[in-house]
Amino acid sequence: MYEVISEFLARPAPFSISTTEQLWTDPHIATEMLRFHLDETSDLASRRPGVIDAFVDWLDRRHPLSGLTVADLGCGPGLYASRYAQRGAKVTGLDFSANSLAYARKAADSAELSIDYRRADYLKDELPSGQGLVTMIYGDFCAMAPEARKLILAKVKAMLRPDGIFVFDVFSTGMFDELSEETIFAPRLMNGFWAAGDYVGFKTTHLYSNEAIGLDRYLIAAPGRTFQVYNWMQYYTPASITEEVLAGGYSSVEIVDFATGGPWPGGASAFAVIARP
Numbered sequence: 001m002y003e004v005i006s007e008f009l010a011r012p013a014p015f016s017i018s019t020t021e022q023l024w025t026d027p028h029i030a031t032e033m034l035r036f037h038l039d040e041t042s043d044l045a046s047r048r049p050g051v052i053d054a055f056v057d058w059l060d061r062r063h064p065l066s067g068l069t070v071a072d073l074g075c076g077p078g079l080y081a082s083r084y085a086q087r088g089a090k091v092t093g094l095d096f097s098a099n100s101l102a103y104a105r106k107a108a109d110s111a112e113l114s115i116d117y118r119r120a121d122y123l124k125d126e127l128p129s130g131q132g133l134v135t136m137i138y139g140d141f142c143a144m145a146p147e148a149r150k151l152i153l154a155k156v157k158a159m160l161r162p163d164g165i166f167v168f169d170v171f172s173t174g175m176f177d178e179l180s181e182e183t184i185f186a187p188r189l190m191n192g193f194w195a196a197g198d199y200v201g202f203k204t205t206h207l208y209s210n211e212a213i214g215l216d217r218y219l220i221a222a223p224g225r226t227f228q229v230y231n232w233m234q235y236y237t238p239a240s241i242t243e244e245v246l247a248g249g250y251s252s253v254e255i256v257d258f259a260t261g262g263p264w265p266g267g268a269s270a271f272a273v274i275a276r277p
């Protein structure tokens with residue numbers, strides 16, 4: 001017991017351990033996650049519909065979607081992909097969550113939208129080329145280790161037409177400044193999110209201030225099974241993300257407010273990045 005708890009509370013080196021796939025593909029967690037994606041009153045897994053609509057509105061105004069070839073990386077249940085398709089884009093949605101994709105496919109069928117949903121790991125699998133727009137939304141970029149971010153920048157660049165754009169969002173250092181280190185535990189932590197039946201869930205938050213990195217680390221102790229989940233997050237300033245994207249071989253970077261596409265006002269909110277190859 002002492003060894004398990006002490007190891008859990010220890011501070012790992014940033015991004016030294018990854019459990020991303022487990023977070024998104026464990027059958028119980030995937031079902032709970034889908035519930036949160038679709039909960040229009042929660043921002044836990046996806047943004048609320050009004051913000052998604054506003055994002056797609058300015059994107060369409062600036063970079064008309066009709067007839068455009070678009071790929072959405074980490075499309076989840078298709079909240080963005082379906083909106084792009086409604087506006088006439090030819091959309092491919094990629095995700096490694098079979099559960100989210102099953103929902104996305106059903107929703108597309110009932111809305112009579114033709115969307116190519118594919119189960120893929122965007123870090124490992126081949127990605128479609130010739131895209132006019134590639135999106136990756138809700139901080140997925142921030143959750144990756146530096147080498148994985150470098151890889152995805154290169155893979156997306158190879159997906160884009162010369163006039164295409166990569167649009168993604170990142171969490172700001174203003175958001176990092178609002179975090180605090182704490183450790184909590186509770187029976188069925190987060191109302192049964194982590195496992196079916198009884199369990200005790202522990203959560204500890206580590207902040208790496210010099211690097212603007214946060215870690216929410218979970219230890220889930222269920223009868224007969226104990227597992228951990230590491231939720232890393234790199235926070236950015238406009239300057240730090242611009243430097244990283246330019247170092248990844250892109251020719252220009254624009255920072256805009258996620259919901260309006262206008263100037264980002266700063267503070268404790270995410271912002272969108274428009275990168276050109």
Ligand SMILES: C[S@@+](CC[C@H](N)C(=O)[O-])C[C@H]1O[C@@H](n2cnc3c(N)ncnc32)[C@H](O)[C@@H]1O
Nearest residue numbers: 024046074075076095096097120121122137138
């Ligand atoms: C925070 S959710 C956002 C979903 C969607 N973009 C939205 O905002 O509604 C992240 C999504 O990325 C997917 N994902 C994470 N890493 C992935 C990877 N390496 N390959 C494919 N999908 C991945 C997860 O399964 C999940 O559906």
